[in-house]
Amino acid sequence: MIMSSSVITLSESAMRRNWQFMKSYFGEEINISAVVKGNAYGHGIAEYVPLLEGCGVNHFSVYSSGEAYEVHRVADPDNSTIMIMGAMGAPDIVWAVEEGVEFFVFDMHRLTAAIAAAVMCGKKAIIHIEAETGMYRTGFDDKQIPALIKVMKENADHIVFKGLCMHFAGAESISNHLRLKQQQSAFKKIHKRFIAASMEPEYVHTCCSAAAIRFPEMRYNMLRIGILQYGFWPSQEIMVEYINKKQKGAPSILRPDSLERVIRWESTIMSVKSVPAGAFVGYGYSYLAQHDMQIAIVPVGYGYGFSRSLSNTGYLLIHGYRVPVIGIVNMNCLAVDISKVDGVAIGDEVVLIGQQGDMEISVASFGEMTNLLNYELLTRLPSHIPRMVERV
Numbered sequence: 001m002i003m004s005s006s007v008i009t010l011s012e013s014a015m016r017r018n019w020q021f022m023k024s025y026f027g028e029e030i031n032i033s034a035v036v037k038g039n040a041y042g043h044g045i046a047e048y049v050p051l052l053e054g055c056g057v058n059h060f061s062v063y064s065s066g067e068a069y070e071v072h073r074v075a076d077p078d079n080s081t082i083m084i085m086g087a088m089g090a091p092d093i094v095w096a097v098e099e100g101v102e103f104f105v106f107d108m109h110r111l112t113a114a115i116a117a118a119v120m121c122g123k124k125a126i127i128h129i130e131a132e133t134g135m136y137r138t139g140f141d142d143k144q145i146p147a148l149i150k151v152m153k154e155n156a157d158h159i160v161f162k163g164l165c166m167h168f169a170g171a172e173s174i175s176n177h178l179r180l181k182q183q184q185s186a187f188k189k190i191h192k193r194f195i196a197a198s199m200e201p202e203y204v205h206t207c208c209s210a211a212a213i214r215f216p217e218m219r220y221n222m223l224r225i226g227i228l229q230y231g232f233w234p235s236q237e238i239m240v241e242y243i244n245k246k247q248k249g250a251p252s253i254l255r256p257d258s259l260e261r262v263i264r265w266e267s268t269i270m271s272v273k274s275v276p277a278g279a280f281v282g283y284g285y286s287y288l289a290q291h292d293m294q295i296a297i298v299p300v301g302y303g304y305g306f307s308r309s310l311s312n313t314g315y316l317l318i319h320g321y322r323v324p325v326i327g328i329v330n331m332n333c334l335a336v337d338i339s340k341v342d343g344v345a346i347g348d349e350v351v352l353i354g355q356q357g358d359m360e361i362s363v364a365s366f367g368e369m370t371n372l373l374n375y376e377l378l379t380r381l382p383s384h385i386p387r388m389v390e391r392v
């Protein structure tokens, strides 16, 4: 086996716990689509999707058709549903119709293509109509709805109106409150237009993780959950909101730390060396040794998912200690200060995300910044790092 410089491990028990938590919190009757875009938030579609299926999850949302192909390759063709929320090339629309892959329709261009593909395949396109409610990314705005309904009715033989949906413009932050409230009213208005035209979608879905916690009345019968299932809160604010709601008599389930991180990322020490006081470590002059020190070189760099922005700021775990990254993160390696840790040797375990002894590095603290960075740092983990599954 060729050695990789780092390894990602997924915890099946943590994943089960997160789904159990979400089901008990949101209610068994609500369908939850597992959002697995961005290579399952860096966890790896090929390993993560089958793991989810083993846990009874059978609805997967991705952003692009490329990601849909990846899920399709590993998912159970008979029992699992794939939903594409964004980008698709023209041939992908034909493929999706052929394979029963569902997709968002957010403009007339996409609707026309869906109908054409359905005619060509002799099969109905299964579509989710996305409403523009004020995010101004994608979606039909209120003025377009009557014309849209007309085309949908004329083509009822070619489409299945599976869902009506929208996306919130930043549900994780209270500072967006007014805009989010306006989006809710805008969505309700559009939803009513469909009902008035006797057009009832099978599913109505508006909520990502943060919105699902923040706006219970917007849950309808389906949620699109990304970050929560991987064991992270969308933001500190949402975690506090969850805890507050629980104290006000909302269903009390498990603990505030109901979520468990699924991912672990580790590497090993490649080299250890002494640096004399007054020397500069790594490229340029960004780190000056103030005293004689011991450093370790870890073969993980920005080309392997460890952001360059963590130069001189990130932390790793070695022998159960938090050790600081010193100097600039290179493409393929980085240096840490191990002066305070005794007996560090080549081959010793280094934890980049996860627990070691009593210490833990969550993704946010690996950046020591906001939780919003979780999304970015996770999805940046390259697909070439081997993923292993820790089964219970």
Ligand SMILES: *Cc1c(COP(=O)(O)O)cnc(C)c1O
Binding pocket: 035, 037, 085, 167, 207, 208, 209, 210, 224, 225, 226, 227, 228, 234
């Ligand atoms: C990414 C995404 C989600 C999931 O967001 P989380 O905050 O990770 O739960 C839901 N809906 C859409 C349209 C998305 O793009």
